Amino acid sequence: MKVKNICCIGAGYVGGPTMAIIAQKSPEITVTVVDINEQRIAAWNDPDVEQIPIYEPGLSEVVAEARGRNLFFSTDVDAAIDAADMIFISVNTPTKTYGMGKGMAADLKYIELCARQIARVATTDKIVVEKSTLPVRTAEALKNILDNTGNGVNFQILSNPEFLAEGTAVSDLHKPDRVLIGGDLDTEAGREAIQALVAVYAHWVTKDNILTTNVWSSELSKLTANAFLAQRVSSINALSELCEVTGADIQEVSKAIGMDSRIGPKFLQASVGFGGSCFQKDILNLVYIAKSFGLHEVADYWEQVIIMNDHQKRRFAAKLVKTLYNTVSGKRIAMLGWAFKKDTNDTRESASIYVADYLLNEQAMVVVYDPKVTQEQILADLDYLGTRSEAENRTLIKVVNSAEAACEQAHAVALMTEWDAFKSLDWNSIYDQMLKPAFLFDGRRLLDRKVLEEIGFDFYAIGS
Numbered sequence: 001m002k003v004k005n006i007c008c009i010g011a012g013y014v015g016g017p018t019m020a021i022i023a024q025k026s027p028e029i030t031v032t033v034v035d036i037n038e039q040r041i042a043a044w045n046d047p048d049v050e051q052i053p054i055y056e057p058g059l060s061e062v063v064a065e066a067r068g069r070n071l072f073f074s075t076d077v078d079a080a081i082d083a084a085d086m087i088f089i090s091v092n093t094p095t096k097t098y099g100m101g102k103g104m105a106a107d108l109k110y111i112e113l114c115a116r117q118i119a120r121v122a123t124t125d126k127i128v129v130e131k132s133t134l135p136v137r138t139a140e141a142l143k144n145i146l147d148n149t150g151n152g153v154n155f156q157i158l159s160n161p162e163f164l165a166e167g168t169a170v171s172d173l174h175k176p177d178r179v180l181i182g183g184d185l186d187t188e189a190g191r192e193a194i195q196a197l198v199a200v201y202a203h204w205v206t207k208d209n210i211l212t213t214n215v216w217s218s219e220l221s222k223l224t225a226n227a228f229l230a231q232r233v234s235s236i237n238a239l240s241e242l243c244e245v246t247g248a249d250i251q252e253v254s255k256a257i258g259m260d261s262r263i264g265p266k267f268l269q270a271s272v273g274f275g276g277s278c279f280q281k282d283i284l285n286l287v288y289i290a291k292s293f294g295l296h297e298v299a300d301y302w303e304q305v306i307i308m309n310d311h312q313k314r315r316f317a318a319k320l321v322k323t324l325y326n327t328v329s330g331k332r333i334a335m336l337g338w339a340f341k342k343d344t345n346d347t348r349e350s351a352s353i354y355v356a357d358y359l360l361n362e363q364a365m366v367v368v369y370d371p372k373v374t375q376e377q378i379l380a381d382l383d384y385l386g387t388r389s390e391a392e393n394r395t396l397i398k399v400v401n402s403a404e405a406a407c408e409q410a411h412a413v414a415l416m417t418e419w420d421a422f423k424s425l426d427w428n429s430i431y432d433q434m435l436k437p438a439f440l441f442d443g444r445r446l447l448d449r450k451v452l453e454e455i456g457f458d459f460y461a462i463g464s
């Protein structure tokens with residue numbers, strides 16, 4: 001079977017970029033990305049392609065090439081489902097905030113709504129692809145809903161988790177380490193569905209890099225990949241604290257261990273803690289699944305990755321307060337960077353949110369600058385924590401539009417996101433504008449200690 005018409009439900013950080021690349025590379029396939037969020041769809045359709053709702057290097061060029069040709073964004077979910085022979089589900093799967101599994105399990109209500117909508121609308125056979133990250137065995141529930149409430153239509157369910165990282169989404173999608181497709185290998189129809197999706201990716205990915213497995217392996221591999229990646233960050237961050245008390249330097253340790261080809265150099269960058277919408281959510285989900293099978297040692301093992309990450313964020317904030325003579329009350333603290341990593345405007349679970357919250361509890365006056373994050377977003381992130389009233393957040397935090405403005409008259413600077421532009425700031429002039437002693441806390445190991453100390457900063461960097 002040759003796929004001619006794809007629908008993707010969910011026009012977010014995954015649905016948008018993933019479908020843009022599929023459309024770019026497969027001009028003969030019509031790709032329609034649908035979402036219930038009208039504002040988001042309007043932004044994807046903005047005539048000025050720079051206004052698309054997600055900032056990713058290279059993405060606006062891809063959208064400009066394919067949009068209106070074979071890539072469409074719409075709020076008419078029913079029509080797109082009906083027309084498609086393959087439907088990707090790419091909706092959010094956040095951590096549950098209520099009921100059983102609160103704070104750990106993935107909330108699958110959006111997934112289930114999609115399945116019910118597909119079942120209601122579909123009049124022809126469909127291949128339904130899980131693109132969202134889901135707990136192992138979700139495909140079973142999806143199949144159940146589709147088969148029992150459908151219109152006698154045949155559904156094949158595939159798992160095709162996404163491994164792109166934000167900030168590098170376009171290059172990750174153009175050159176994936178692998179594409180993973182899980183399906184029903186035991187039936188002819190299942191194998192055909194798998195091959196239909198393989199053929200879509202084969203437009204630009206070599207067959208050797210397209211891996212096919214059973215559905216459960218595919219679902220579990222996604223959670224496992226994120227858990228392994230996050231575990232590396234927590235491992236190196238755990239050692240960054242040991243470096244600080246022993247005189248070892250975490251950059252040197254990372255390099256030394258990363259040159260062992262069995263360990264490898266990537267993902268060993270000490271930081272103020274990992275953020276992003278997925279690592280924490282997916283590990284909590286893994287922990288919950290393990291617990292639900294009674295595998296308590298397995299659950300505890302993975303939970304430690306989160307415990308360590310929370311500690312790292314708190315430890316950074318506490319170090320700042322302690323260094324500023326144990327009080328930041330009424331002191332101006334500049335925070336450079338709010339996004340959870342460079343080259344994205346995404347702030348979900350960013351370490352900055354938690355460090356700012358800690359400093360606000362200590363009555364600091366926090367002044368934030370991020371090149372891609374709006375004031376509205378920063379305030380919304382703080383309000384979401386619910387630590388204090390919205391009015392108080394607005395009194396205590398200020399958002400400015402340059403790094404220099406943030407640092408003016410500040411007692412300390414906390415460098416939170418590794419934006420390249422922060423490396424080339426005029427640190428001499430920033431130093432002149434700050435109160436003395438001028439403290440600089442590098443949560444990303446971005447800056448050169450020697451240079452900053454020569455300027456006069458009291459310099460602290462994670463892991464040394």
Ligand SMILES: NC(=O)C1=CN([C@@H]2O[C@H](COP(=O)(O)OP(=O)(O)OC[C@H]3O[C@@H](n4cnc5c(N)ncnc54)[C@H](O)[C@@H]3O)[C@@H](O)[C@H]2O)C=CC1
Nearest residue numbers: 010011012013014035036037090091092093110132133162
């Ligand atoms: N953000 C990332 O870098 C990655 C995310 N993932 C996974 O992909 C999934 C989606 O993540 P994001 O794109 O970041 O989420 P997102 O929150 O940016 O986008 C999800 C979109 O789905 C829409 N939606 C929800 N229910 C809907 C419905 N019933 N009908 C139509 N639209 C609906 C929402 O309005 C929203 O725009 C999650 O499971 C996530 O774990 C996987 C790999 C990378």
Ligand SMILES: O=C(O)[C@H]1O[C@H](OP(=O)(O)OP(=O)(O)OC[C@H]2O[C@@H](n3ccc(=O)[nH]c3=O)[C@H](O)[C@@H]2O)[C@H](O)[C@@H](O)[C@@H]1O
Nearest residue numbers: 162163164165166233267268269271274275276278340341
């Ligand atoms: O499922 C997902 O959502 C995605 O999660 C991560 O991608 P992402 O969160 O976008 O970005 P990463 O580059 O993994 O960074 C995550 C966090 O870890 C931090 N990090 C990363 C690497 C490192 O060495 N040190 C470190 O502190 C980053 O600054 C960031 O806060 C994975 O890398 C993707 O493969 C996966 O698809």
